[in-house]
Structures are given as structure tokens and as C-alpha cells.
Amino acid sequence: MNETAAVAERRSTRPLLLDHRTNPVTVGGGAPVSVQSMTTTKTADVEGTLQQVYALYGAGADIVRCTCNDVDAAAGLANIVPRSPVPIVADVHNSHRMALAALEAGVHCLRLNPGNIRRPEHIKLIASEARDRGVPIRIGVNGGSLDESLYQKYGGRVTPEAMVESAQMELAYFEEVGFDQVKISVKASSVPLMIEAYRQLSEVTDHPLHLGVTEAGPPPAGLIKATAGIAALLAEGIGDTIRYSLTADPVEEAKAGRQLLEAMGLRERKGLDLIACPSCGRAEVDVIKVANDAQEALEKLNLPIQVAVMGCVVNGPGEARDADLGIAAGRQKGHLFVKGQVVKVVPEPDMVEALVEWANRINDEGIEGALTHADSRAQAEADADRAAMLDDRGLDANHREQTIEMIRRHVAES
Numbered sequence: 116m117n118e119t120a121a122v123a124e125r126r127s128t129r130p131l132l133l134d135h136r137t138n139p140v141t142v143g144g145g146a147p148v149s150v151q152s153m154t155t156t157k158t159a160d161v162e163g164t165l166q167q168v169y170a171l172y173g174a175g176a177d178i179v180r181c182t183c184n185d186v187d188a189a190a191g192l193a194n195i196v197p198r199s200p201v202p203i204v205a206d207v208h209n210s211h212r213m214a215l216a217a218l219e220a221g222v223h224c225l226r227l228n229p230g231n232i233r234r235p236e237h238i239k240l241i242a243s244e245a246r247d248r249g250v251p252i253r254i255g256v257n258g259g260s261l262d263e264s265l266y267q268k269y270g271g272r273v274t275p276e277a278m279v280e281s282a283q284m285e286l287a288y289f290e291e292v293g294f295d296q297v298k299i300s301v302k303a304s305s306v307p308l309m310i311e312a313y314r315q316l317s318e319v320t321d322h323p324l325h326l327g328v329t330e331a332g333p334p335p336a337g338l339i340k341a342t343a344g345i346a347a348l349l350a351e352g353i354g355d356t357i358r359y360s361l362t363a364d365p366v367e368e369a370k371a372g373r374q375l376l377e378a379m380g381l382r383e384r385k386g387l388d389l390i391a392c393p394s395c396g397r398a399e400v401d402v403i404k405v406a407n408d409a410q411e412a413l414e415k416l417n418l419p420i421q422v423a424v425m426g427c428v429v430n431g432p433g434e435a436r437d438a439d440l441g442i443a444a445g446r447q448k449g450h451l452f453v454k455g456q457v458v459k460v461v462p463e464p465d466m467v468e469a470l471v472e473w474a475n476r477i478n479d480e481g482i483e484g485a486l487t488h489a490d491s492r493a494q495a496e497a498d499a500d501r502a503a504m505l506d507d508r509g510l511d512a513n514h515r516e517q518t519i520e521m522i523r524r525h526v527a528e529s
């Protein structure tokens with residue numbers, strides 16, 4: 116099946132440019148869905164923040180946000196922006212002065228929370244400055260900090276309608292000063308609430324949408340919540356840029372964002388995609404350990420390759436035949452295969468090393484080139500091992516028939 120067939124055609128949105136000197140990023144307008152994350156350092160700490168920005172970039176972030184909460188942070192941004200490898204978004208909460216200072220620092224985008232900067236003249240002043248400088252703004256509505264009047268209007272509850280109305284009110288101020296370079300988010304920590312808010316928003320605007328589940332929490336629960344919300348919307352064709360808000364090292368956010376987009380066929384694979392069987396009674400090796408060791412060794416290569424680690428030679432090579440490279444364990448050996456074809460049989464302790472060697476070979480020579488190095492005896496040896504394992508254990512490694520027979524006997528005897 117075509118990987119993208121499960122994802123609806125993307126909703127048409129207007130394009131926004133985050134005009135970085137060497138690495139400009141377009142959001143919306145059919146551009147690839149971008150990955151964002153946010154630094155956790157003090158923005159005034161220029162070197163520490165830049166180190167994190169580079170780590171996020173390396174992990175797959177296309178855009179990085181830094182807080183601009185005081186004058187030292189704004190001064191920090193003035194030093195960070197020219198040295199950043201990706202567009203920088205300044206996150207501004209309570210002070211319109213900080214928004215203006217961030218614009219002066221040269222940021223590529225602003226994020227404003229309509230629940231916090233309330234005075235229309237301040238909002239319009241920021242929008243006019245951003246318009247004159249060609250800097251987009253994200254209207255970041257947050258379920259947890261909804262404007263009090265909207266909260267009351269909707270019965271003292273945060274509803275999708277209230278969140279959409281908050282975004283529209285802010286948008287109206289921007290339109291008054293002729294500013295339309297706007298993307299919007301309507302995040303909430305409740306997955307059903309954010310999904311419905313984004314659905315409703317996508318019906319009433321063609322501004323690009325920034326998706327996220329706010330305060331998702333630490334992994335794994337935070338990853339699951341964020342993925343549930345973001346993936347559901349992306350599958351409906353909604354969303355132009357995404358952020359995982361995890362209580363974790365932000366590098367995990369960038370990795371998760373990137374991996375989600377790659378898994379949904381919305382971005383090309385940039386790094387390793389390690390697939391591994393869940394292991395079962397047929398496993399001939401500690402699959403969890405081999406998969407973890409392989410992940411650690413292969414990740415360092417930073418190659419766009421799919422690698423399979425399978426616990427047995429009976430089902431492994433067949434189930435992972437589409438992987439670029441894989442290994443399956445059997446009779447204290449590893450059967451190494453490229454696109455399903457066995458190319459080498461190695462001793463079990465050498466499995467990870469062999470994967471690294473062949474991953475490099477595939478990267479250097481391509482699949483066809485790598486296959487020319489296949490050991491001509493490997494397939495016959497693998498077939499013999501597989502046949503011997505089937506002889507030993509039969510098709511049912513968990514001995515279900517004998518187990519059921521035993522249960523029946525015990526019940527009859529009791």
C-alpha cells in the first residue's frame with residue numbers, strides 16, 4: 116500500500132516564510148510538515164542555548180522556539196539568531212515590550228498567547244512591527260490560559276468553540292493593521308478537546324496550523340497523548356507544523372516529531388528506522404538486547420536506512436523482507452539479509468557488528484551494489500538452519516497443541 120494512502124489530502128493553507136539566512140522554512144502552502152521544539156535553557160545563556168538549538172537541529176527540528184521573558188533573554192536572542200542553524204521563534208507571554216524587543220533582536224517568528232497580552236493597542240502595535248519586518252506570528256491559544264471573558268461566555272468551561280473564538284478575536288486585531296502572516300495553534304492537554312478545536316478551526320481559516328497537545332507530560336504517556344492528537348489530525352490532512360510538548364530533554368521532542376512524520380509518510384526518512392520483532396517463545400536470542408545494541412550502534416551512523424532485528428530465522432527474514440537490511444537469529448548464528456536476500460551468516464556475538472558493516476556498505480554502494488558482495492553459500496546455510504529449527508521445534512514453537520492436551524488431561528483428572 117502506498118504509505119501516504121492512509122493520510123487524507125492536506126488541507127490547503129496560505130504559505131508563511133520563516134526567513135532564515137541559510138535555512139528558510141516555509142510553513143503551510145503545501146510545504147513539508149515541519150518539526151518544532153523549544154529550548155529549556157535560559158535564553159540569556161547564549162552558548163548553552165545555541166548548544167541546545169544545534170542538538171535539536173541534529174535530532175530533526177526545523178524550527179526552534181526560545182522564551183523571551185526579560186530583557187536579558189531579548190539580548191540573548193540578538194546573539195543567538197545570527198548563529199542559529201534554523202529559524203528562531205521568540206515565545207512571548209505577558210509583555211508586549213518583550214515582543215517588540217524580540218523583533219529588534221531579529222527573530223524569524225513570534226509566538227503570542229492571546230490569553231496574556233490583552234490590550235488591543237499592544238496587539239496591533241506588535242502586528243504592525245511584525246508586518247513591517249516581514250516576520251510571521253503564531254497565535255498560540257492555550258486551553259489552560261483562555262481569556263476569562265470567553266471562559267465565562269462558554270459556561271465556565273474550555274470548549275473547542277471558545278478556543279477557536281479566541282484565535283479569531285486575535286486574528287481580527289491583526290487584520291485591522293493589514294497583517295496576515297499568521298499561523299495558529301489551539302492546544303489543550305485533553306486530546307479530544309484539541310482534536311475538535313483544530314477541526315473546527317480548519318473549517319474557518321486557511322492560516323497554517325501548528326499542532327500540539329500541551330503539557331503532555333513525561334514519556335511514555337506524554338508521547339502517546341501527543342501522538343494520538345497530532346497523528347489523528349495529520350491523518351485528516353490538518354496541520355502544517357508540529358510540536359511534541361514533553362516533560363523530557365527537548366531532543367526527545369524533536370526526535371518524536373521527526374519520527375512521527377516519517378512513520379506517516381509525510382517526510383522522507385532522514386535517519387535510522389529500526390524495526391524489531393516483539394520476541395516470542397521461538398526467539399533464539401535476547402531480541403531486546405540485540406535491538407537496543409543495534410539501535411545504539413546504527414544511530415551513530417546517521418544513515419537513512421531501515422534495519423530489522425528478528426528473533427528467529429523461521430519467521431524473521433520473511434516478515435522483514437522489505438527492510439533494507441536485517442538480521443535473524445538461529446542456532447547461535449545471525450542470518451544477515453538485504454531486502455530479504457540472505458547475504459551472510461555470522462556468529463551470534465558478531466550480529467551488531469555485521470549490521471554496522473552492511474549498513475555502511477548499503478550507504479556507499481546502494482542495495483544493488485551491496486548485494487554483489489553476498490556470500491554465495493549464505494542462502495543454503497540459512498535454509499539448512501531454518502529447516503533444522505523447524506525439525507527441532509515444528510511450526511508451533513510454543514507447543515500449543517501439547518499444552519492444550521496437558522490442560523485437558525489435568526482438568527479430566529481433577
Ligand code: SF4
Nearest residue numbers: 392394395398426427
Ligand atoms: S516468530 Fe521469530 S521473528 Fe516472530 S516474534 Fe517470534 S522470535 Fe520474533
